Amino acid sequence: MAKYNSNITFQSLNGETKVTVKHEGWKGSEEWEQAKEWHVQAWEQVLSSLKSKLESGEGALCCK
Template identity: 60%
Template structure:
């Protein structure tokens, strides 16, 4: 039931780590607003609709693991259509692993776990398969384009 997505990005592992763990950088490719406290137990809050911080967000989510620059794990809340299913009780978990490649790129592996076997969660899981694929493509495009603050160390 785990979602696993992987990509190789032609960028330094430390730069990619910063792209995930700095509020000003994650807003360049993932969500338009963010509050991240880069430490275990710190906030990992993304706001996909900054005008309404009650919807389409991960408010209240925290970083579960912060092993710089190798593993980042955080709680995850689903978007509004799946909020009733995903955002009550035990949240799902996303783990992102960063592994330098010999060619200077970095392999990013994303694992989204905690899915229960209910019809509503199966629908939410299917939605997230495409969402994570798109998100990683956005990160890759942003990092490899040489545009924006992410290209600069």
């Protein structure tokens, strides 16, 4: 079974919070590249929804 790590860090910058998501351990096959791209898109959606929710109360905290 392949292993990969997900690390999420939060950093305070000028009164805002920078969130960094880093996945490590991806392999080089086409199947892995597709899985990696899915994760990139999913994190973008989740973080965008989280930002909206925190700023305005209007975000849906899920991904499609």
